[in-house]
Amino acid sequence: MAMLTRWNPLRQATRLGPMADFDDLFRGFGMRPWREMESAPEICIDVSENDKSYIVHAELPGVKKEDIEVSVDGGQVSISAELKRETKKKEGEAELFSERFYGKTFRSFTLPSEVESAKADAHYENGVLTLTLPKAHNGRAQKISVS
Secondary structure (H helix, E strand, O other): OOOOOOOOHHHHHOOOOOOOOHHHHOOOOOOOOOOOOOOOOOOOEEEEEOOOEEEEEEEOOOOOHHHEEEEEEOOEEEEEEEEOOOOOOOOOOOOOOOOOOOEEEEEEEEOOOOEOHHHOEEEEEOOEEEEEEEEOHHHOOOOOOOO
16 A cells, blocks of 8 residues: 655755665654654745734644744744644553654744834634734835925
8 A cells, every 4th residue: 555645845855865765665664764854844924914004824733822922023023933742652652653843933024014013913723823913104105206
């Protein structure tokens, strides 16, 4: 029976050479394969705006709201989160393979204009962090007539 795996072109680019598929040799035999260091999953975001504010939706599945940190400095927004792995092993069980990430992940991006960080609001529900970031009035662009 064949095993289906999701193909990631960036991951494959780093695995070139004669030993590229060595870890796949032991897949399915109950042995833990040797794997390269996996990077932290990227925080996926959606950013939208209206006349008064920017709205950011960030996916953070499996993270507790106490483990999320958000900072805003001008138009620079930084989100960091720590996913903690609970290690409850039953007697007689051994972990053969794990692809779930645990550790700290970080995302930073710049908005087109500055934000009033004192009026910013953050809400976390069902694995999605929603930020409402009011636009600063002094950061609005103005048209200047050329004489």
